[in-house]
Amino acid sequence: MAKNAxxxxxxxxxxxxxxxxxxxxxxxxxxVLTGTEIKSVREGRIQFNDAYISIYxxxxxxxxxxxxxxxxxxxxxxxxxxxxxxxxxxxEIRKMYDKVRLKGYTLVPVRIYLKDGMAKLxxxxxxxxxxxxxxxxxxxxxxKREMEKALKLRR
Numbered sequence: 001m002a003k004n005a006x007x008x009x010x011x012x013x014x015x016x017x018x019x020x021x022x023x024x025x026x027x028x029x030x031x032v033l034t035g036t037e038i039k040s041v042r043e044g045r046i047q048f049n050d051a052y053i054s055i056y057x058x059x060x061x062x063x064x065x066x067x068x069x070x071x072x073x074x075x076x077x078x079x080x081x082x083x084x085x086x087x088x089x090x091x092e093i094r095k096m097y098d099k100v101r102l103k104g105y106t107l108v109p110v111r112i113y114l115k116d117g118m119a120k121l122x123x124x125x126x127x128x129x130x131x132x133x134x135x136x137x138x139x140x141x142x143x144k145r146e147m148e149k150a151l152k153l154r155r
Contacts, residue, residue, distance in 0.1 A: 009114045012046045017108045019134065021126035026110065027096070029060065029121045030087035036073035041119050043070075046112060053086065053107035053123055055097045060086040062109060062121065086121065099125055 017023060033041065040046065045068035053062050061083045069077040088096075099105045110122040129137070 007115075008120075010111055011041055011044050011114060011119070012048060012112045014048060014051075014108070014110050016049055017110050017124065017126065019129075019137075021106070021108055021124075021128055022133075023108070023110065023124040023126050024105075025099075025125040027088060027092055027123045029123050031062070031119055031121055032085040032087065033067075033119060034078055036070035036077050037067050038119055039070045039073070040067050041112065042114065048109050048112070051109050053109060055093060055100070055107075058090070058093060060088050060093050060096070060107075060123075062086055065109070086123070088123075096123075096125060 046066065048062075048065040051062055051065040053060055055061075063083050064081060065084065066080050069080060096107060100107060105125045105127055108124050108126040110124045112119060112121050114120070
């Protein structure tokens with residue numbers, strides 16, 4: 001068995017997702033990438049702040065994700081913001097599609113990580129927060145920070 005089997009290396013994290021949405025169900029999806037794209041992902045040259053996931057004809061696609069061209073890639077580099085297919089089970093795609101269509105959820109990319117040499121994308125079913133919810137989350141985070149600070153001072 002390989003030394004790093006089962007280890008995950010987080011390449012990119014979408015902090016705006018947890019700020020703007022209530023993240024509920026999470027799914028692990030593979031991505032269809034070219035050779036130069038995976039090399040750029042391994043270098044961490046990826047952005048997906050404005051990215052979103054759509055389901056079209058029974059397939060999940062991520063749109064608006066930017067992977068910078070690999071600097072040694074020359075003719076093999078592809079368009080940075082092209083749509084990329086996500087690899088999910090059909091029942092997962094069906095379940096996500098039903099919730100998005102009927103219950104007002106949206107699909108949000110949360111993080112990209114390397115697992116056993118493969119690039120994986122964590123997708124979350126999310127419901128939008130309004131301004132009051134965002135303030136409440138901020139208050140809870142500040143209160144938690146103050147409690148940890150007080151506990152640290154007590155020791």
